Amino acid sequence: MNATISSIGLNSYEEGLIQGHLKILNTKTRDFWSYVGAGDDADLVITRKPVSTSGEAKVAILAEDGFRKAKNNLYYLGESLRIFSLLELLLDIEHDTSEDPLFSSSSITTCAASSIHDFCAALPTSERFEILVNNQPCCQVLFDQGEWKAASHQTKTDVISQLSNGHIRFNEQPSDIGLAATLTVKELLWELGAKHSTNRLSQTHQYRISSWPLFGTWYSAPYMARLSALYSKRFASIDDGVRFSGASPAQVQAFLSACHLCDLGLQKRPVLEPSDKDQLARPEPQTLTKGLLHGLRKKLGMAFSHD
Amino acid sequence: MINGTKILFIGPMGAGKTTAITCISDDPPIKTEASNSARHISDKQTTTVAMDFGRIYMDQFNAIDLYGIPGQEHFDFLWPILEKGALGAIFLLNCDTTDQIIQNSLEKFCNDFSRLRDNSAIVIALNRANENAVSLCHNWLRENNIVLPVLMADPRNRDDIIMTLELLIATAEVDLLPEGEIHDAG
Numbered sequence: 241m242n243a244t245i246s247s248i249g250l251n252s253y254e255e256g257l258i259q260g261h262l263k264i265l266n267t268k269t270r271d272f273w274s275y276v277g278a279g280d281d282a283d284l285v286i287t288r289k290p291v292s293t294s295g296e297a298k299v300a301i302l303a304e305d306g307f308r309k310a311k312n313n314l315y316y317l318g319e320s321l322r323i324f325s326l327l328e329l330l331l332d333i334e335h336d337t338s339e340d341p342l343f344s345s346s347s348i349t350t351c352a353a354s355s356i357h358d359f360c361a362a363l364p365t366s367e368r369f370e371i372l373v374n375n376q377p378c379c380q381v382l383f384d385q386g387e388w389k390a391a392s393h394q395t396k397t398d399v400i401s402q403l404s405n406g407h408i409r410f411n412e413q414p415s416d417i418g419l420a421a422t423l424t425v426k427e428l429l430w431e432l433g434a435k436h437s438t439n440r441l442s443q444t445h446q447y448r449i450s451s452w453p454l455f456g457t458w459y460s461a462p463y464m465a466r467l468s469a470l471y472s473k474r475f476a477s478i479d480d481g482v483r484f485s486g487a488s489p490a491q492v493q494a495f496l497s498a499c500h501l502c503d504l505g506l507q508k509r510p511v512l513e514p515s516d517k518d519q520l521a522r523p524e525p526q527t528l529t530k531g532l533l534h535g536l537r538k539k540l541g542m543a544f545s546h547d
Numbered sequence: 548m549i550n551g552t553k554i555l556f557i558g559p560m561g562a563g564k565t566t567a568i569t570c571i572s573d574d575p576p577i578k579t580e581a582s583n584s585a586r587h588i589s590d591k592q593t594t595t596v597a598m599d600f601g602r603i604y605m606d607q608f609n610a611i612d613l614y615g616i617p618g619q620e621h622f623d624f625l626w627p628i629l630e631k632g633a634l635g636a637i638f639l640l641n642c643d644t645t646d647q648i649i650q651n652s653l654e655k656f657c658n659d660f661s662r663l664r665d666n667s668a669i670v671i672a673l674n675r676a677n678e679n680a681v682s683l684c685h686n687w688l689r690e691n692n693i694v695l696p697v698l699m700a701d702p703r704n705r706d707d708i709i710m711t712l713e714l715l716i717a718t719a720e721v722d723l724l725p726e727g728e729i730h731d732a733g
Contacts, residue, residue, distance in 0.1 A: 385679060386679075386682065387682065424678070450689075450692075450694060451685070451688070451689055451694060452694065452695065452696040452697065454681055454682075454685060454697065454698070455696060455697075455698040455710070455714070456681075456698040456699045456700075456710075457678055457681050457698075457699070465713055465714050465717050466717045466720075468696065468714075468717075469667075469696075469714065469717035469718040469720070469721050470717075470721050472667060472694050472696075472718075473667055473694075473718060473721045473722070474721065484720075484721075484724070530720070530723050531609070532552050532605060532609055532611060533552075533716050533719055533720055533723075535605035535606070535609060536603065536605065536611055536712070536716060537713070537716060539603060539604075539605060540571070540603070540709050540712065540713075541709075542709060542712075542713045542716070
């Protein structure tokens, strides 16, 4: 398989260095990598500053420290472009692409949200950046009191609506708009994922999260409490989530997408068929407790009280 | 005879446990309030010295028992006794204090109620909290690999307490599902 590398902001010496390294490294990698010059249209973009790319391109930012995988499609590579660091990077990318992706397809909204997530992960916390939607300013993002937050002249609802509908781009050198940042980026990503994601997850896998979403702080709906309880306690399929929460399959998939965007530790594994031994060892449901809990939900008028 | 399931209200002194139980109990709760001799910890006139007890009746035979633990650490010998057989706990925490005290309380109660913690059967309800306090707790839990829900709740507000109970019930109901087979929860 052929794979391409491009660069942004590198000098001619560095470009030549990459081409020289590839002559040697292509005997050690699974794919045949070729350098296609300056630009962002390649499988791997090597750059000095965070950039937003279209599609599934991987981005490697030249930083002082050596090779390090950040999140999703983002890597750090030593500034000296040492051959072994580049090899490590290419092998890691090849390993990544040989695994099943978490989502079988990604929506435009989730791509935008993923880009925002990656941009925050890559940028030094001393920086601020602006998100443009269809080339119009939408909000500014800055690091404040330990987390990335957004400031905008628009309401939260309008910001989310814009981000879910348009093509986004980042401006790394915005002028200060003089507004306090009130909306956390995680809250923004959560709502984008939970309300607008149309990602498709595999039906033949089970999912689990390692942290609860922030109820009362992030957008929530009654079915989300039950989905959080289920997926935080065990691996469960999309269908399991539907049955346990009363949510639609699309809502369950959007919930899991939002968990992924907010770094809640989404994991997946193939559905395991229970063995005969497991079937025998299965405990009887505790009917008395189950009845009491059902009764309590109805008695207190809880949001989830299906009959 | 009443068939009961026990839910605990845990947390340090002054967190709002007695208030929360009063808010949702069908019977006026049985309280064991005495003059507070630890005003340096919580500036309230009285505090619970044994436990609080309230009850929510499902019908004439079934009820949920609500136990509020005494929050002062010198009563912590009572906590394992109360934890035994409990379905879960609402962990109330007053965040009108320093980050260090909040973290110490999280550590103390998550360790002392480790059976419930390990079964994800605790809901952390932050009283007088802002988003920074929520983030602080959320981050502490992640750093310590503890998977528990955190939310802001006013113990005087019935809807808030019902929301915490809803999360607790949802986690308890996951345990009642047979492994590999999930039916409609109703």
